[in-house]
Amino acid sequence: MPFTVDFLDDGRVRTWESTPDGAAEIVRSYTPRFFLASRSPDDEVDLTRLRAFYEGHPNVVGTETTTRRPGFRRDEERVLAVDVDHVDRITTLARQARQLPGSPVGDVACFNVDFSPEFRYCLETDTDPTPATDLTTLRLAVPVAETTDDTYSELTVDGERVSGPPADVLTAVAAAVDAQDPDVIVCSTAEIVPTLSRMAAAAGMDDFTLSRRPGVDYQQLAGESTYASYGRVGHSPARYNVPGRAIVDESNTFFYGETNLAGVLDLVSRSWKPLQELAWASIGNVLTAIQIREAHDRGVLVPWNSWRHEFFKPMGTLHDADRGGFIFAPAVGVHERVHELDFSSLYPNIICTRNVSPDVIRCGCHRDREDVPELGYAICDDRGYLVDVLQPLIDARDEIKAAIDRETEGSEPDPDRLEALEGRSAALKWILVACFGYQGFSNAKFGRIECHEAINAFAREILLTAKERLEAGGWRVVHGIVDSVWVTPAPDIDSAARADLDTLAAEISDAVEVRLEHEAEYEWVAFVPQRDSDAGALTKYFGKVAGEDEFKIRGVEARQRSTAPFVAATQRTFLERFAANRDPTAILEALRTAIDRLHAGVVDPERLVERNRVSKPRAAYSQYTKNVAALERAEDDGLAVQPGQTVEYVVVDDAKTSRDRVALAHENPESYDPAYYETQLVRAAESVLAPLGWDRTEIREALDETRPTDLTVFGAGQTGKRE
Template identity: 25%
Template sequence: MEGWLIDADYVTENDRAVVRLWCKDDEGVFIVYDRNFTPYFYVIPYEDFDPMRVEVEARNRIITPQSAEVVEKKVFGKVISVYKIYAKHPQDVPKLREEFKKYGDVREADIPFAYRYLIDRDLACMDGIRVEGKVRLERGIRVVEAESVERVRKAGFPELKVLAFDCEMLSEFGMADPEKDPVIIIGVKMGDYEEIIHGEEREIISRFVKVIRELDPDIIVGYNQDGFDWPYLRKRAEKLSVRLAVGRDGSELTFRGGRPKMTGRLNVDLYDIAMRLDVKVKKLENVAEFLGRKVEIADIEAKDIYRKWVSGDKESVFRYSRQDILNTYFIAEELLPMHYELSKMIRVPVDDITRMGRGRQVDWLLLSEAYRLNELAPNPKEVEESYEGAFVLEPKRGLHENVYCLDFASMYPSIMIAYNISPDTYVAGKCEDCFVSPEVGHKFRKKPDGFFKRILLDLIGRRREVKQRMKEVDRESLEYRLLDIKQQTLKVLTNSFYGYTGWSGARWYCRQCAEATTAWGRHFIKKSAEIARSMGFEVLYGDTDSIFVRKDAPPEQLEREVEELIERITRELPVTIEVDEVYRSIFFVEKKRYAGLTSDGRVIVKGLEVRRGDWCELAKEVQREVIEIILRDKDPEKALRFVREVIANIKSGKYDLEKFVIYKGLTKKPSKYESMQAHVKAALKAREFGFVYPVGTKVGYVILEGSGNIGDRAYPLELIEGFDGEFVEIKTKHGTEKRRLDRDYYINNQVIPSVLRILERFGYNELSIKGNTQKTLDAFFG
């Protein structure tokens, strides 16, 4: 049989672990059992000993190895003899590992059994699989007792059935409590199928399980369902004696390491992926909007659900539920394909891929490559060491015109390849034929090619082939989209290598590699700036892997001279450099803070407050508009008039409350903070009414007039019932009361500071923004 490999786990039969592969072909799902694989790990012995005499007592039984053999492995390219220890069961490995540490350096004893199988058998999830063996039916699913299993490389991805769900609970105050607050709705969507399940709670949960069984999805997605929906459903199901039998084999939902697991289905929490997106507020609707897939059909917010439901207006709650489920489903459509490709490249299942950081993803890629090269993987170091980072050239503040931004394409991977930077090429002592890094003086052998260089060359070569293929196919075709996902994934992995070498949890951690890479990077930026100046360019700014240059010359001549500059830099340095952007106008405020208007009319903002989440929306909008006026109109007086108009509108109550909401994230429980910041105090106020913010979420609050400091006057959105432009109606223990919005705070601590950093370059200060002082554009230049 031939199909796609989706997931891998194992079951225990007669005290033996049996690898189980969940696969799919045109007829549907089939399961492969492989009984011909044994768990193992390696030991580099300190001295001679008999591994078969090692034993450990656990739960009234003695655990011993099943067998052992001497094999040859490489450690940083050097061949050594090691013991390969076979265990009777994967659960014996952790206990044997601790005992064997007395006799030697234990390696690769922390790789999960099923994933060890994927590496050794050269299989990959989301890729093809061919299996031979006897077939039988088990609960209506085809089961193959494998005699042989092999990988079949396929283009694209399998056609997977993705089901999105979202729950709504009935809570009078704050966060719903599974001990007492019922589930009132479970929204479900898969393809064209949609259902808003409601009614009596026991029937809701039972119907949800039945829908999953009938639709038989391959992947179930939600938004923060691992931290909220699934644990909540499990608790409610227990209370109502409902079996959450959502596994493909009829098994119930389980939790492993705090994560929900359902047999034969992938459980993907989209919130895990959203945490890596450049979205400051990670609410469902914000992420959907960021991805261009936001749906707005509801006319209520989460805090209105209880009031609408008990008043009989259930239709508005249904619309709210459908909005959430549509946003969840469309986010999945956008985010899952890249993770399918990552799964194929790294081998492990998609649900684990989505929970991994970039460092861990590189780790798994390297484990596969190490096995192929017979290289023994190191153990994670878990060290904390700092080193000097990238070079940043002080910007020439002010407004500049006709500026080229030159980007060093994949600078750090290029450096690692050019200078053979890898843990196995690093030389601590004397070296006859080595590359020596500037500043830090770390040495790396020129030959042979290091472990990292070989992998990076392979990744870059594969990406080059994919991009070439993209030029040959229709940009609107499915093939083009799949190729684009593949090249983006290859780029992500390639650019993660430098950071990986300095990541404390990396198996192949190497501080010297990270230090040398950044040292060469600093050298490249400085050298490129020297070359540019020698050719008559003014270097305005340089940061990490880009420099900004300008020259007084007609456009066509300037374009030619920039091409000559690029040609000379690439001739003298082992890098690829290209024009990233051409700015009609750009202003620099300070390091890593600038805004520019590109030649095609786009405004690009880097590092200024408009991109931060702890400023209110109005402050962001005002700053954005000021930036647009400065760049497009070059009229600071117009920008000043606009800010003064906004201040007047705040005083007259012309803005809705959402313009004043400030969001800031909780990095720990509110009770753990030593300094009671405004968002922490707001969270504590909400807690008095039963609403608990999970760690990692953002607290939305507004500042009201009254006594005390800012924190004392910060009120969370959950306690706000209404706003008339001047007074905010807040919930109290005695009912509701009206408090005036602190408009002076928003003028003096939000709007003015957000624009002052820009307008002060024109000679304005806070007093002049509030008054009538005027300056000219000349104050900005020079």
């Protein structure tokens, strides 16, 4: 079971397996393969001519005419298999299928082309890349200020700070590598790998290497790139490979950041994407890998480019289908004795219980049926492949959640086991969350928009059924969205006539075939209106969990990653005052105290750092925003901040339209703009007071009425202690 795979220049592979005695390496021959077939079953392709062309190609090892299914909705057909001498040449060879000289060969399509290399190897050789033993790890981190140079004078090695001339830094890293012989190197940025190599070359330390193979230091697998997804700009840093070790780049990993190593390895076992590839993969990429494994087991080829047409629909059906999930706008204000109920993995369970899958939706054999509510789509009785993909994930997560409950109920829970279980649960949750939206993604390998529409239709029906039964049972629905409902006891129903909520939830679960769970009970919940509107914000609320000293908050400033820590902490103080007596005066007092501290200069600027994502290059901004000022400072300091990455800064003078408007966090600013952060505090207070009917204008008026006329307080703390 290799945990990482290296590809050699001659086409062979070197696999690395974890053993109790360390990593073992094995060199094997390897011949990757891709396929060619007609794009449509109604088209004909001249496979003989294609085969003759590829057999004469110097990078082709061999060809074979065989049978495969070019799609889930197609039967077995004759296809051409092409064996290649190196994994890096597959894409180039596939492109040549449409570039043959002379007469055309037909409408040819390529399959199994764009797999990532390590995943391809595991899939084609039936190799499970799950490590057989625990992996050893080493973490290397570099401060942001150090990334501006080609040489590090400071580095953190497994939490221990190392500083000094390059030789000292390199010696410390080499000693840690020799002592731990890590299987995994976790880097704060993957640029640590080439930078250390350059430092070693400049220092004449020829024996320095992070690799397990003498003489082979590292390889660059991909350059950096910027991309856009659903209107959001992202940045992918360069990727590197170190022979014999898996690299995890903390600046370019979703699953390792959102879960932990146990969560990543759980997905390795399900997707067969080895650790290094899975660490930098997106949710959709991992879900696709799991789907590809299912397709492979069924003898179905994977299209290079998605070309699924959307089935014909009457205008009325298009109108009905173009709707999202269930939404019941929240009633703005404070509600007592609120219960939150969630359908467990609603969309994945809809897929599995209703057999919603691209290969069976709107099948040709049941055209007379109307299985999907509102839309009238038929769903075949044959079990869809997507059910086989998702049901094991749903079952596994249920088992893991049960194990977490057993662990936490014990008198002495094992923290390491609990952390591993929570990581695995979170990893599966992200896959299940994405499976629905991926059906409507135009570039999804096996998605189909009709599945997306059907899932939404079933979800709306399920939530409406739940709402009706809850109200019939004596409960009032105060909010509902997608898979969750919030209810309070209906005021006009006697408690003796009100149905038990757990019993009612069980009955609804049986009726809709998806488990409705009691997520939480709140002493109260406050739903916040939209900014500059009286309508309720769908995902902006806060509430006091019953019997516990904690709040559940969504959408407000303390929950937003961009909010400065001081503002977030102050808003939590507002929530505590709100919970104590819901007296706006108490919240205004806390607001006034925080504002006074700002103007007194006693707030540590580190607690005023804001984090914002950059959406485009500096030159593309038409307004001089704080992000632009931060980008200018970063550029002057030699920091390359790309679209999709984040900038961290303190606002020092918001009135300026120059780089002096902000100071970058690593510059350790000593001052800040109190008026700017006062505005942020007022916004945070408005979010808490809005359910009580207050807006920022009223908050400002209340502050002005009680603002002290003696302004000496604002200068009293200039030399005082900062917190």
